[in-house]
Amino acid sequence: xxxxxxxxxxxxxxxxxxxxxxxxxxxxxxxxxxxxxxxxxxxxxxxxxxxxxxxxxxxxxxxxxxxxxxxxxxxxxxxxxxxxxxxxxxxxxxxxxxxxxxxxxxxxxxxxxxxxxxxxxxxxxxxxxxxxxxxxxxxxxxxxxxxxxxxxxxxxxxxxxxxxxxxxxxxxxxxxxxxxxxxxxxxxxxxxxxxxxxxxxxxxxxxxxxxxxxxxxxxxxxxxxxxxxxxxxxxxxxxxxxxxxxxxxxx
Numbered sequence: 001x002x003x004x005x006x007x008x009x010x011x012x013x014x015x016x017x018x019x020x021x022x023x024x025x026x027x028x029x030x031x032x033x034x035x036x037x038x039x040x041x042x043x044x045x046x047x048x049x050x051x052x053x054x055x056x057x058x059x060x061x062x063x064x065x066x067x068x069x070x071x072x073x074x075x076x077x078x079x080x081x082x083x084x085x086x087x088x089x090x091x092x093x094x095x096x097x098x099x100x101x102x103x104x105x106x107x108x109x110x111x112x113x114x115x116x117x118x119x120x121x122x123x124x125x126x127x128x129x130x131x132x133x134x135x136x137x138x139x140x141x142x143x144x145x146x147x148x149x150x151x152x153x154x155x156x157x158x159x160x161x162x163x164x165x166x167x168x169x170x171x172x173x174x175x176x177x178x179x180x181x182x183x184x185x186x187x188x189x190x191x192x193x194x195x196x197x198x199x200x201x202x203x204x205x206x207x208x209x210x211x212x213x214x215x216x217x218x219x220x221x222x223x224x225x226x227x228x229x230x231x232x233x234x235x236x237x238x239x240x241x242x243x244x245x246x247x248x249x250x251x
Contacts, residue, residue, distance in 0.1 A: 003128040006218065007105055010126055011082045014060075014213035018085035022061055024212050027197050031244055032064055032121045035150045038191060038246050039119070042146060043072070051075040055115040057106045057149075058082075058123025062090025068119070069094060078115065080104050082126075083213075107133055112140035120149040122244075126216075130173045135181050138249070147249040155243035160202075163232065167225055168206070170218045175245050182249060191246040196239040202232035205240060 014021075053076040056065045065079055077099040081087050087101045107128050112118060118137065127133040141147060157169045175190060182188045199205040206229060209215045 003107075006128060006216070007082065007107075009216045010213075013210075013216050014081075014083035015085040017211055017213040018061065018083060018089055021086065021212055022063065022089070024208070027195055027242065028122050028212075029063070030195060031150050031242075034193060034244075035119075035121050035148065035246055036064070036067060038248060039068075039146075039148050040071075042148070042248055042250070052117050053115040054078065055112070055118045056080065057109075057118065057120040058126065059090060060086050060121075060123065062087075062093045064119060064121050065090070066093045069096065072117075074098070074117075076115070078102060080106055080109060082106075110136065110140065112137050113142045116142065116145045118145065118147040118149075122150055122152070124149055125151050125170065125172050131177065131181060134178060138181060138186065141186075141249075141251045143251055145251050147251075148247065150244050150246050153243050153245055156241060158241055159238060160240075163202075165202070165225055165228065167219065167222060168217075168229075178245075178247065185251060187250040189248040191248075193244055193246065195242045195244060197242065198237040198239055200234050200237050201229075203229040 050073065052072060052074050054065065054068065054074045055078045056062075057080055059065055059079040059081045060083075062079055065077065069077065075098060077096065079087065079090055079094070079099065080102045082103070082105050084103050087103055091101055106124075124130065124133070137147060152172045153175055154172050156172065157166070160166055160169055175192070179188070179190070197205070206215065
């Protein structure tokens, strides 16, 4: 995979649809609130009163951080995303002096030890080399840091596999492979939950993914497979599953 080209496609796609992203991402918000609930359960009342340093990887429009900032105390807040247009929307939501809005590729970021809370919602699967990236975070994490993220796995989109169109969806990291990277230095919890999106048409489903910028593929696509989407229309809506893993890693 040409990493530079892949990242440019991601940047362009999310820039293009940034202004409509919040209104079109109902499922992503549902996943985000689930992530927040897991995070709140891990943080004691004592921690709530402490000043923390927050890093939001692939922050998008800043929805996750804007909620966290109202709930917890931070003396340093760093929002990082590849899309400038997404960050511009985040700036309108978060009007604080101690916030850094950083247009950057998280695959090129190394200063993880500057933060004791690292969060990410439905973003890290856009890494060009996810396992190398996760290993770098773990190696740099300082003590008393919590790293929490949500990520789809390859159990997602089972209907597409059933009709032999799995080439049209991205490959995602497997939970078991991620767990192998986490040694005894860390405390790790993983919660697995399935979310559903209904559709009357597979073509509409992919069009809706495009409308939020999430149509960039990390694998080669046969155009003939795309043409096959037109024949999959349904009188009753079908459910497309998103199998999401929520990782909570503490050091």
